[in-house]
Amino acid sequence: MISVPTSSRASAARTNPLRRVMTHTITFRILSVITVLGAWEYAGRRPISASFPSFSETFAAGWEMAADGSLSAALMITIVPLVIGITMSAIAGVAAGIYMGLDRRAEWVGVPVFIVMQAAPLAALIPLLVLAYGVGLATKVTVVCIMAVPAIVLNSFKAIRHAPVSLVEMGESFLGSREQVIGKIILPAASPVIFAGLRLGLASGFIGVILAELLISPTGIGDLITYHQSIAEYPKMFAAIAVVILLSVLFMEALERIEITLFRPEKRAQ
Amino acid sequence: MTATVVHAPGFQRSLGTMVSVRSVSKVYPGGVEALNEISLDFPKGQLTTLLGPSGCGKTTLLKIIAGLLPATSGEVMVDGMRVEGPGPERAFVFQDFALLPWATVLRNVAFGLELRGVPVAERESIAEHYIGQVGLKGFEKHYPHALSGGMRQRVGLARALAVKAEVVLMDEPFSAVDEQTRRKFQEDMLELIKNEQKTFIFVTHSIEEAVYVSNRIILLSRRPSRVMRIIEPDMPRGITPDQIRRHPAYLDAVEMIWQALKQYLD
Ligand SMILES: Nc1ncnc2c1ncn2[C@@H]1O[C@H](COP(=O)(O)OP(=O)(O)OP(=O)(O)O)[C@@H](O)[C@H]1O
Numbered sequence: 001m002i003s004v005p006t007s008s009r010a011s012a013a014r015t016n017p018l019r020r021v022m023t024h025t026i027t028f029r030i031l032s033v034i035t036v037l038g039a040w041e042y043a044g045r046r047p048i049s050a051s052f053p054s055f056s057e058t059f060a061a062g063w064e065m066a067a068d069g070s071l072s073a074a075l076m077i078t079i080v081p082l083v084i085g086i087t088m089s090a091i092a093g094v095a096a097g098i099y100m101g102l103d104r105r106a107e108w109v110g111v112p113v114f115i116v117m118q119a120a121p122l123a124a125l126i127p128l129l130v131l132a133y134g135v136g137l138a139t140k141v142t143v144v145c146i147m148a149v150p151a152i153v154l155n156s157f158k159a160i161r162h163a164p165v166s167l168v169e170m171g172e173s174f175l176g177s178r179e180q181v182i183g184k185i186i187l188p189a190a191s192p193v194i195f196a197g198l199r200l201g202l203a204s205g206f207i208g209v210i211l212a213e214l215l216i217s218p219t220g221i222g223d224l225i226t227y228h229q230s231i232a233e234y235p236k237m238f239a240a241i242a243v244v245i246l247l248s249v250l251f252m253e254a255l256e257r258i259e260i261t262l263f264r265p266e267k268r269a270q
Numbered sequence: 271m272t273a274t275v276v277h278a279p280g281f282q283r284s285l286g287t288m289v290s291v292r293s294v295s296k297v298y299p300g301g302v303e304a305l306n307e308i309s310l311d312f313p314k315g316q317l318t319t320l321l322g323p324s325g326c327g328k329t330t331l332l333k334i335i336a337g338l339l340p341a342t343s344g345e346v347m348v349d350g351m352r353v354e355g356p357g358p359e360r361a362f363v364f365q366d367f368a369l370l371p372w373a374t375v376l377r378n379v380a381f382g383l384e385l386r387g388v389p390v391a392e393r394e395s396i397a398e399h400y401i402g403q404v405g406l407k408g409f410e411k412h413y414p415h416a417l418s419g420g421m422r423q424r425v426g427l428a429r430a431l432a433v434k435a436e437v438v439l440m441d442e443p444f445s446a447v448d449e450q451t452r453r454k455f456q457e458d459m460l461e462l463i464k465n466e467q468k469t470f471i472f473v474t475h476s477i478e479e480a481v482y483v484s485n486r487i488i489l490l491s492r493r494p495s496r497v498m499r500i501i502e503p504d505m506p507r508g509i510t511p512d513q514i515r516r517h518p519a520y521l522d523a524v525e526m527i528w529q530a531l532k533q534y535l536d
């Protein structure tokens with residue numbers, strides 16, 4: 001029988017607790033947030049501009065809007081079209097990308113369309129959409145989709161097309177059917193890039209919904225931003241912007257969690 | 271004293287033939303002629319090594335035998351059956367390991383059986399057996415990124431053994447590991463081969479490795495590949511690895527191959 005040196009067996013690092021806390025990624029994240037907020041506070045107090053509030057003023061303004069209910073009302077208006085649009089784009093976009101990655105003819109027909117879509121300044125289309133759909137929910141959802149779909153489709157496509165050849169060959173040599181090779185090898189191998197595409201799509205979708213609210217109908221978070229800007233309530237305006245950023249980060253984080261739970265057990269183990 | 275036997279290319283051994291390559295040619299799209307009318311027999315239960323200059327078509331030949339690549343002309347017979355694609359009687363050990371990074375050692379080793387629809391409990395118990403055979407007991411729940419190159423290749427070998435194929439095809443399985451690991455692995459492989467009674471076809475760049483592990487060595491010429499010579503280094507078994515490496519038969523065979531391949535260096 002064969003033996004492997006036991007020294008290479010992984011042994012849990014038994015370092016002292018303080019050291020563990022100091023080297024943990026959460027610690028670094030908190031430190032980085034504190035640094036950014038500190039710099040914001042400093043810049044706001046100097047002040048670098050009369051319309052630039054400090055972090056504490058912004059936080060207080062945000063608290064006030066949360067307390068009087070205007071924030072949650074606006075959030076609901078913004079989140080509904082965003083979630084609908086992103087869900088639709090994710091399902092249709094990933095499916096289309098995977099299909100084009102597996103089928104050459106679909107690639108020839110489809111990929112150029114999405115490359116054009118990605119390159120075009122789609123914000124310019126928004127007035128047209130208003131003509132077609134009015135200023136309601138449908139328009140916002142459409143804007144989110146138009147913004148989010150190209151990144152999702154093209155990344156899914158690339159992810160499938162660049163699935164490692166040697167793994168596919170391995171699956172074939174061990175007699176995997178085409179379905180097994182796709183399901184057990186190509187899709188899991190493609191998942192990191194597909195999810196990277198979803199994150200990009202999500203970020204673009206966010207831009208889309210805010211843009212729609214700024215350009216088309218002053219509603220939701222977009223309205224909070226424009227309204228408070230127009231009455232020079234800068235802390236409230238910045239609070240609304242900060243909420244958008246926070247929301248975007250939370251969505252990203254949720255996506256990453258989904259990815260790791262579904263496809264990447266080896267990252268969970270780390 | 272044992273002697274090293276040299277045969278002309280046309281030589282056929284009386285021992286049962288497991289894999290037979292019959293005038294196989296391969297021209298890649300784009301016109302690269304990798305193999306030209308190559309004919310070879312691989313005897314049952316033996317380890318045959320393909321040795322030749324880089325780019326001469328060793329991987330190409332191995333993949334044609336594996337059924338992963340179609341030959342332009344000619345045919346390959348495995349145990350009397352014509353090769354039309356991959357088959358259950360052949361298993362491949364890949365040069366770059368080809369392990370699923372998202373699967374544990376256990377699932378990777380059992381993956382060939384998983385694709386064949388073997389129930390979980392059964393395939394995992396088979397996989398555990400072979401994980402033990404290649405010396406990775408205790409690593410079942412590890413992921414490939416946590417293993418060294420040598421250990422990853424052991425996983426690849428265990429996966430090939432677990433499907434109980436009669437022919438194991440190995441493409442430079444040791445090229446990605448360091449010299450010490452390589453030697454240890456070579457010794458382990460000799461041990462495994464003794465127990466497994468399979469036909470091994472092995473590709474390597476290393477003359478020493480070829481002589482050390484093989485029953486017969488096929489020297490290939492430069493592209494388009496032809497069989498230049500067949501050498502059977504009849505190494506005495508049952509002596510220590512160090513004794514083998516100092517044995518006259520070993521040194522003779524190494525020297526002979528070196529002389530034959532030297533002409534391709536320029
Ligand atoms: N997919 C391909 N398309 C075109 N030419 C190829 C392809 N694969 C290999 N070749 C060519 O065929 C020849 C043989 O390649 P092969 O990989 O079989 O060589 P090899 O003997 O395994 O080399 P090495 O020892 O470097 O691994 C090379 O000249 C290579 O450039």
Ligand SMILES: [Mg+2]
Nearest residue numbers: 328329330441
């Ligand atoms: Mg090769």
